[in-house]
Amino acid sequence: MPSRTSKKNSVVTTSARRSRRCLACGTEKIEPRRRYCSDECRRQILWVLALSKGLLKAFNARYAAFSFTPEHVILDVIPAWSNAISRFTRARTNGCKPAEDLKCLVLDWGREWHGLVGNRNSRSYASMHLLRENHKEDLDPSAIKPDKKRRPRLSKPERDSLKLLKLERESLSPDCCREKIKAAYKKMAKIHHPDVGGDAEMFKRLNEAHRQMLGWAENPQFTSRKALPDSWSYDGATSRWYPPL
Ligand SMILES: [Zn+2]
Structure with a gap:
């Protein structure tokens, strides 16, 4: 069963970690003017984010954002048919990078989704059910929509x-x-x-x-700026993930 820990914090909790922290794992052990602590760390997060696209497509995501704190990895999703955020979180595993926890989160929810579909539910019912279950009313949808200006x-x-x-x-x-x-x-x-x-x-x-x-x-x-200041952002129109600003 995936973790359904709810956190009141919004997606802008990680602002302090930008610029001098690795975009993928948050470590401060990073060389000046680098955005990642290592090439391997960068490749790992890109691989997991690419993996997440299957789930995001099943959810018919218009926008999504990925962020992490020392305690949680957080995947926020706005489906094309709604203007509300559904938040999927998972507690961080000791000694694991956020990418590894995000991978578990994506696979867990993918399994849930396939379970529902296997249970003679339609694909759209499965998506709607999981999104509604994780709907967070107190989150402002504009926080994960990239600046269109x-x-x-x-x-x-x-x-x-x-x-x-x-x-x-x-x-x-x-x-x-x-x-x-x-x-x-x-x-x-x-x-x-x-x-x-x-x-x-x-x-x-x-x-x-x-x-x-x-x-x-x-x-x-x-x-036009597609990135968010504090989290990775996904645009359903292009099916692409963009690193934080
Ligand atoms: Zn790193």
């Missing part, structure tokens, strides 16, 4: 130009960047134009920044 993709000189124009990166959207850039330039030009006592050198730099950003706006590039 698109951010402008900018080079270093373009970021500097944006600063000179005193323009927020987030204010640039695909449909109105030219107007935003021009308006920002006009506003700054009123301050820095030599005719109104501004510094000629500063005005020259401002013009250069304006020219550069209009160039960027000719063919603006945006990136």
